[in-house]
Amino acid sequence: MALVESSINLEVGKVNPDLQKERDGASFNPNDMTLVLLGGPKRAQHRREVVRQLFSDPVFNQEMRYSQSKTERYDQAMHQSIRLAEYMIEKGWTDKEMQTAAVALHYDLATAVHAVMFVPTILRLATPEQQAEWLPQAASFKMIGTYAQTELGHGTNLKALETTATYDRSSECFIMNTPLPSGMKWWPGGLGKSTTHALVTANLIVDGQSHGFQVFLVQLRDVETFEELPGIEVGDIGPRISVSVTDNGYLIMRNVKIPRNNMLSKYCTVTSEGKFLRQEGTAKSNYGTMMMVRASIVDLAFQNTSQAVTIATRYGAVRRQSELKPGAKEPQIIDFVTQQYKLIPNIALAYGLHFTKEYMLSYYHQVFEEEIQKGVYDSVPELHSQSCGLKAYCTDLSMDTVEVCRRSCGGHGFMMASGLCSLLMDGLGSVTYEGENTVLYLQTARFLMKNYAAAMQGGRTARSLAFLTANHPTCELLDVFNLPQLQAVFDVRAKFMLECGAVRMSESLKNGRQQYEAWNENSVELVRASKAYLDSFTAVNFMKRVSTLDIKPELKDVLMKLCRLHALHRIVSSAEEFLQSMAINTKQLEDIRSAEIKLLASLRPDAVALVDSFDYHDQTLNSALGRYDGNVYEKMYDLTKRNPMNEQSVHPAIHKYLKPFQAKARL
Amino acid sequence: MALVESSINLEVGKVNPDLQKERDGASFNPNDMTLVLLGGPKRAQHRREVVRQLFSDPVFNQEMRYSQSKTERYDQAMHQSIRLAEYMIEKGWTDKEMQTAAVALHYDLATAVHAVMFVPTILRLATPEQQAEWLPQAASFKMIGTYAQTELGHGTNLKALETTATYDRSSECFIMNTPLPSGMKWWPGGLGKSTTHALVTANLIVDGQSHGFQVFLVQLRDVETFEELPGIEVGDIGPRISVSVTDNGYLIMRNVKIPRNNMLSKYCTVTSEGKFLRQEGTAKSNYGTMMMVRASIVDLAFQNTSQAVTIATRYGAVRRQSELKPGAKEPQIIDFVTQQYKLIPNIALAYGLHFTKEYMLSYYHQVFEEEIQKGVYDSVPELHSQSCGLKAYCTDLSMDTVEVCRRSCGGHGFMMASGLCSLLMDGLGSVTYEGENTVLYLQTARFLMKNYAAAMQGGRTARSLAFLTANHPTCELLDVFNLPQLQAVFDVRAKFMLECGAVRMSESLKNGRQQYEAWNENSVELVRASKAYLDSFTAVNFMKRVSTLDIKPELKDVLMKLCRLHALHRIVSSAEEFLQSMAINTKQLEDIRSAEIKLLASLRPDAVALVDSFDYHDQTLNSALGRYDGNVYEKMYDLTKRNPMNEQSVHPAIHKYLKPFQAKARL
Numbered sequence A, B: 001m002a003l004v005e006s007s008i009n010l011e012v013g014k015v016n017p018d019l020q021k022e023r024d025g026a027s028f029n030p031n032d033m034t035l036v037l038l039g040g041p042k043r044a045q046h047r048r049e050v051v052r053q054l055f056s057d058p059v060f061n062q063e064m065r066y067s068q069s070k071t072e073r074y075d076q077a078m079h080q081s082i083r084l085a086e087y088m089i090e091k092g093w094t095d096k097e098m099q100t101a102a103v104a105l106h107y108d109l110a111t112a113v114h115a116v117m118f119v120p121t122i123l124r125l126a127t128p129e130q131q132a133e134w135l136p137q138a139a140s141f142k143m144i145g146t147y148a149q150t151e152l153g154h155g156t157n158l159k160a161l162e163t164t165a166t167y168d169r170s171s172e173c174f175i176m177n178t179p180l181p182s183g184m185k186w187w188p189g190g191l192g193k194s195t196t197h198a199l200v201t202a203n204l205i206v207d208g209q210s211h212g213f214q215v216f217l218v219q220l221r222d223v224e225t226f227e228e229l230p231g232i233e234v235g236d237i238g239p240r241i242s243v244s245v246t247d248n249g250y251l252i253m254r255n256v257k258i259p260r261n262n263m264l265s266k267y268c269t270v271t272s273e274g275k276f277l278r279q280e281g282t283a284k285s286n287y288g289t290m291m292m293v294r295a296s297i298v299d300l301a302f303q304n305t306s307q308a309v310t311i312a313t314r315y316g317a318v319r320r321q322s323e324l325k326p327g328a329k330e331p332q333i334i335d336f337v338t339q340q341y342k343l344i345p346n347i348a349l350a351y352g353l354h355f356t357k358e359y360m361l362s363y364y365h366q367v368f369e370e371e372i373q374k375g376v377y378d379s380v381p382e383l384h385s386q387s388c389g390l391k392a393y394c395t396d397l398s399m400d401t402v403e404v405c406r407r408s409c410g411g412h413g414f415m416m417a418s419g420l421c422s423l424l425m426d427g428l429g430s431v432t433y434e435g436e437n438t439v440l441y442l443q444t445a446r447f448l449m450k451n452y453a454a455a456m457q458g459g460r461t462a463r464s465l466a467f468l469t470a471n472h473p474t475c476e477l478l479d480v481f482n483l484p485q486l487q488a489v490f491d492v493r494a495k496f497m498l499e500c501g502a503v504r505m506s507e508s509l510k511n512g513r514q515q516y517e518a519w520n521e522n523s524v525e526l527v528r529a530s531k532a533y534l535d536s537f538t539a540v541n542f543m544k545r546v547s548t549l550d551i552k553p554e555l556k557d558v559l560m561k562l563c564r565l566h567a568l569h570r571i572v573s574s575a576e577e578f579l580q581s582m583a584i585n586t587k588q589l590e591d592i593r594s595a596e597i598k599l600l601a602s603l604r605p606d607a608v609a610l611v612d613s614f615d616y617h618d619q620t621l622n623s624a625l626g627r628y629d630g631n632v633y634e635k636m637y638d639l640t641k642r643n644p645m646n647e648q649s650v651h652p653a654i655h656k657y658l659k660p661f662q663a664k665a666r667l
């Protein structure tokens, strides 16, 4: 075992020689790149220490996760939750450290929603008195909670949720009810087995009159025995491909009485006499959390993408297959250009997403922690629209990447032990939760159409749409590697796509359609316009950020190649839009394709170093194919021998079905 | 319960009114369409009877499959295998009927490879004497076999397989050995637990000299006790996303002796003195099976696509969500144009794949059952290339469709009970097994480049490449619904793409690259050329087949719409190639996009009838979302209550981890 100080993987066995060769041949030191990605040596070191500590504890060893039963996986998720809570007490881990740990564990925790949604919502919507009562219980896990919003019948359209909370003046209670079947709460994380309480979104009714949706704290289980309380029915919603480790649940309430004080009352209250009172300022604050969550999903998209390319690239260096040069030794599969085309543009994407999530998180902080404090709300619409749009765009691309990487591993990409299957299945949730992606693209489109109209009338646009009013010199791509020229190409295309959307809308309206009909009729085009805007925004952001980095020349060099490759690859991926907008012509498209292939060749020697730089711990990847030491086949065999299906040589089904059949057949 | 004679689902409860409304409003009778798809009333009726009989037997009820453990699923797979074997004996089911049943069960059988590969290989490669000895045992399940080819280290490159069979003259035996770790057999279906024997591909060595790969019958387990024989190590390879029901396995042989007679000897033998003899005609016959298997995977791609759109379209009619017209009732989600765009072009694709697989299977039969009998081998290269290419192209598209359909169901698309998750995961295998898709596209490209060169030299081309030499009038798309014009557009684009590939190849060679370097350097373009050819071929085949159908006008009408939509959608999907080749201009591309949206509106009222026409049994779909009766939410709740995670109200993990923590925290 060698000690690798500059990697998160402290102890590494003998490294596969093909992988070692890649590391020896790289043009830069991955540790240097890691420091750039993580914001300096102090942060990098701190992250490494937290993660190494975590994984030195056998409780967090998930090696057998893939062959665990549902109930075993849940058992471990609860164990991990409790162990982390102990770390908080015993090691004094901070929120930041807890988060680093949770990310390293892919949030496979039974109490994730308690930390991420339950407590923050109380902080946001409860009165100081309510907080004083509930938060200490939440901190000691006497009260474990979830946030129950989605119902069987409604996720996207929150206005149509069906759960009711009817005020009963005589008892000064709310009576909670679930209209069946579509009103039952369905999906909330931890609701099935782990929580004593839920914050329930319900339609408030007083004297037969609805006052819209409010949030109520409902006790589900006895805090001592954990048995369900009367009128409550909760359970796990059943097998699913995402969030399969924990206990997303359903909830039915049948005339459940909760005290009047259990309505979260920072902004709205019901007096004991049944008077509904509303304070100022409700909406904005809810809004902020939603944006924060979406911004953090952009980070998740980066994690998923970078982990997938790490696994597939290392495997691509270790796997030897087929013939390249006649008569020569089998090549590493990464030497096939088609294989490079699967991997290297996706490595570039991973780096691009790194800079996108940095942008997203910092813009969020700028708006919510600086501007809004000073009463400046100008950026909110853009932030909202970008957090919707980038959540959708980045998760879509990240999941495409994960699947391309998985397939690039051939047959072994189908083994759970590849680590790629769970990245895919768990990651897929991100395209649907916190706003289904089509719905989000259409949100962004509304913002774009508004800005386009403003720009056409000579008005001001949001910052990211400055290109709508800028006086572009006729864009001419003389050099496919020239960043300003590339940026102009992206701008021209984005502007064109917005224009298409706007023109179609106005044509539909001219043809007598109502606004909503015109919107629906053109929604496919409007989604395309959103994607074009987001595509341009991320490519340009990547180019700008890399251009201004003040780092070692060899790092800058390789990052410049990556942002160029990303730009070219995005052009090729929607080439028809670039052609239609005349941002490029067909000859230039040909040049771009050739340039792309040349960039592959030039980045090929750095492929492994580029993924090593993401500095993932082997236990986070949990992949036999993507191990740091490259000992792939040995690990696969090792895991297989420990697979529960192999505990008995002869499976009982043989004696149960085959033997009696053979006996009969012999007669 | 109503009796629905014209559907495969005999007994149907009260139908969801939104779904009923769709059925009432269709322009044609789905039963009529079913008869067209299945080749007439007799065949349709027979299929219905077999499937209904199957599913009236509780052994084949897979409703709880999604929450079964691995070992329970395997138990059921073995039970189903044995039950089907009993049907063969008791009900006299023929091969055809067995196959209908297997397809309806998604081949979730422990002995699938026994029937599909083991027996056919013996028929193909064993001598009459060997057949006489082995086939009766195989028929009575005394011998259950698999076909063991792929190894841990090699799937694609069969030439590099490592398993050895060394002839030992003294004992007149072969000694089988597995070089570890990469030589172990890995992946063969049924190898883990279900089989007594395997046909093992191994490198034959006599007197230190290799004679290439031969196939050997190796006994793995005692046929009575099912215990592993000495020197044999077999087991399940471990958790995976595809073929997760059965027991794909690994095999290690350590000096395992098998009799000389166990080498399959129709074409090659080793005499007792150790002389290796080869007869004529080996290669071609192996070839045929491979083509047959790939052709049948094109059928599988059709099944997966049509099942996915059936589920998602029915759910799209049942699910009501969001706001369309302000103030009105929530719309059925299928009324959103973005939703139609997810579903209806994929319904068109499903129909297109139906005609593609019909083509593929009939071409296979024409070549192997007519031409080759007469000594005509001319079509073999084209058939080979198309079976490679269409396998890759159709499985790629089908898996895209399954995932689009799954996502189109929002959150509930993540529930295993949707039926879409298993369609995805099991279906994905098809892009990798029987030839990894990239490798297959490159196979097709070789054929294309050869034909292109021939055409340029004024020579003859294969039938499907006639457009290379045809004298096309300058193609002009005056009417985007005109089939001959559309066909010309596809031909121009395909020809252009082949030309691009050829030109790039010759440029690379001119620049001094060796042939293999030029090929690799341009492989990304060559894959694109293959896809363009296959895309054109299937779109044109769809148009041609529909044009010549002699059927009721209302059926013809809707099929014409579908094949137009398919053609337009394929143009939009690779629009840059059509633009580059000048098959269309940018104005026409705009028209095509508009026409596509119009076709969606015109097909919208028939969407449900179009998927009903595929006539899938509810138990084949195994989907709460895609049920024939549309009672989605009720079924989801019903399944959830029976989910094993809900057997106990309080999960043991609470007492194991949470309670002790709380107790400690209180101190």
Ligand SMILES: Cc1cc2nc3c(=O)[nH]c(=O)nc-3n(C[C@H](O)[C@H](O)[C@H](O)COP(=O)(O)OP(=O)(O)OC[C@H]3O[C@@H](n4cnc5c(N)ncnc54)[C@H](O)[C@@H]3O)c2cc1C
Pocket: A113, A147, A148, A149, A150, A153, A154, A155, A156, A157, A186, A187, A188, A189, A242, A243, A248, A429, A432, A433, A434, A435, A436, A438, A439, A442, B319, B321, B322, B323, B333, B336, B338, B339, B407, B408, B409, B410, B411, B412, B414
């Ligand atoms: C893994 C996972 C974890 C989850 N965890 C939680 C949780 O912890 N707590 C919780 O409360 N919820 C949770 N959810 C639920 C999740 O928030 C919803 O599923 C999500 O918001 C999508 O809503 P839906 O399911 O209603 O989709 P639907 O709205 O039903 O979407 C179905 C289809 O309709 C289309 N559609 C809907 N509206 C429109 C429109 N206006 N315009 C065009 N098309 C439209 C969509 O594009 C989609 O194709 C989770 C979901 C998943 C998958």
Ligand SMILES: Cc1cc2nc3c(=O)[nH]c(=O)nc-3n(C[C@H](O)[C@H](O)[C@H](O)COP(=O)(O)OP(=O)(O)OC[C@H]3O[C@@H](n4cnc5c(N)ncnc54)[C@H](O)[C@@H]3O)c2cc1C
Pocket: A319, A321, A322, A323, A333, A336, A338, A339, A407, A408, A409, A410, A411, A412, A414, B113, B147, B148, B149, B150, B153, B154, B155, B156, B157, B186, B187, B188, B189, B242, B243, B248, B429, B432, B433, B434, B435, B436, B438, B439, B442
């Ligand atoms: C679900 C499933 C079931 C299976 N069942 C069986 C079974 O019953 N029996 C059996 O014997 N096997 C089975 N297999 C194995 C299967 O046949 C192989 O996995 C498949 O042939 C792919 O080979 P591979 O795994 O070696 O991929 P690899 O060749 O290792 O592919 C990895 C990557 O290398 C690339 N690559 C490889 N060669 C080239 C080349 N020449 N040019 C360009 N790129 C290249 C590929 O494109 C891919 O991206 C099964 C596999 C799966 C997934």
